[in-house]
Amino acid sequence: MDVATLLASVPAPAAVTAADVRAQADPASVLVVLDDDPTGTQSVAGLPVLTRWEPADLDWALATGANAVYVLTNTRSLDPETAERRNREIAAAALAAAARAGKRLTFVSRSDSTLRGHFPLETDVLAEAIEAHGGTRPALTLLVPAFPDAGRITLDSVHYWVVDGEATPVGETAFAQDATFGFYSSDLRTWVEEKTGGRIRAIEVAALTVDIIRSGTDAVAEFLRGLAEGTVVAVDVVDETDMRVVALALHRLEREGRQALLRVGPPYVRAHIGQDIAAPVTRDRIDFANDRGGLVVVGSHVPLTTAQLDALREARPGTATVEIDVRQLVDSRRDGHLEAQAAAVANALEDGTVIVHTTRELLTGRQASLSSTGCFARASSWTWLAKAKSEGVSHPQNVVPLA
Template structure:
């Protein structure tokens, strides 16, 4: 495809076999009973496609013991590594592996690690998969045979066809390397074909020709075809996985479960929905207001930190939908200079007063302030996120809200772990079909305050307004 030329989804899929009919229950029955997946999630938005699973923002031994005691097939551990430097991201991944391996041994479970990252390819790759492969070998004696790349997120228009990753909007597919996500100040890239992307991100250590393409034509030929394709690959292979439908992921999962029984293991690098397919969990219905427990009747708190264009559009639509809702802005430049403390004090007091009367929207100024390079830009993002965290913590101490919605990956991770001190939570389910996760905190000062994790780059323009309506009306 020529750069800048869109293709309609129907043309993209022309000639490809139809999706298979695979119920989630078939995959669940195939998953080994002794296996638990530890999902190292580089921001908390990865839980948006699952329901009924434990999630941790801390990883002391007793935290992992609690999570494994729930008997779930998977546990999410929030590393927040997308906001960290490479050095700190690597150290955090290694630390979690060591604690999880020990906890699994105490629980009598076999453990496998999953690296959950962004469906638009932003994050520490290949760093995190390299670290997890090495750590798995160190603790288990053998590195995973395959590294599976499954970034697709069909619920949000991210699909992979013939190894090319696309963002689909209104039926038109744009190669992801030509979207705003590829221009990310820290994790930017040029390639849309995952084989080229791997070569680009590994600096040529893994060349395009060494990346296997598990295409829809193979996947939709059935389990035997997928098993045969993957079994024939050399140990250490990286596999780019096509995905357009949920059943494509379920078919891959069935094949990986079959290979696991043969001793052929895989390290998963995935977008949000693949975990759901891999454990055989059906697509959950969106949470309705009658299923949510609230501790008080004050207004809720909507915190918007993400600066991607979709978030800005969603914020605008929310303000139009709720013109009488108090809206308070945090000025980004004031958060990164000497005005920080005074600005936070004034705005936190204003939010606390307004929550007594109703729901409050807090957002950072929409100007995107970047540094001279990726690391400096990341540091600015950390400072801004820390300012939002401090504001939410002050509000929680002054006037606990009815609910909290955090918009953006770094924002939602830091608000959960630092401001609300949610060390352990249960994922209730999605607020919208396949996206936007609702947690119920299990410990800490936020017990009774439903917490909504809302990624910056998912949904439609109206999605944020719809979620606020469910919680506030």
């Protein structure tokens, strides 16, 4: 559908700035963002990002005074049991650190803007963990997968992927065919019923529509106050201001003692903390140590990522490229293949930028029980990145994951 036609009857957005949100945020409240994939921080800037969750790491992050802290869980590349265990560990560690620092936490489960990931497992686990450690179970769970910057919007609870002015329901895209996290429903209400196996019926999911959001903060707060405890809320978002209005309402409810658990795409955290949209990072803003270049990691198999990889290789034909064979990652050849490719990467980085990508095929069947090809490859990519570092790569900060 033509996106202009889709949005023709949508009311004008509210005039809400990032500064308006910052003014209403409680300085004693911190978002702890459990990020299931390394690309989750692409919409924020200047925040602590942890790859470990030891007490000292979380103490340091909270001591910075930041209003949001990211913990990279990488659970989209893990099986459900491991993902559950990791979420529980991080929640417990974060709550203990918050108690030491005198901070109040709101947990954010950051996942994919095209609906792939461990839902409802991760939000269920976080809610249980909060209660198990003496807190009050969140009153609401908000689903905000939208990523307007990248053409992912939600309207009348239907989630769309917009490319070149055409809006396609996300259930009709390649993302919905994911070998592990595939789905049929584009309407978030029926998607919840699908993913919960009917435990939560579509009719029980509340629809926070763009009409309500663009009526202003009072209307959103009133709508959310009227919902029963434990309600899952599908949130419409067409642009950044929609998320800011929702954030203002949630800040108001938090002051009233009503907490929400958030399952979101990349940009919502930015809106919630009142951070302005940062300018894109250009080459002149990247500090390449010793002019040696950086590492571009391409793990996802989906057509969009493949197109990005093709464009990159066409633009930089002389760039060293190392391919990881996904088939070798799922059998006895794994360790030897990773060792060889890690050594190749380390050697090539001595001379400049290196592109590392997985084979483009999608594995299904036995391998799908481990994870989708893209997610499995991402986990493997970070595994051999650690190996490459041990081989002498001294600038792991120059890593750009494409997913």
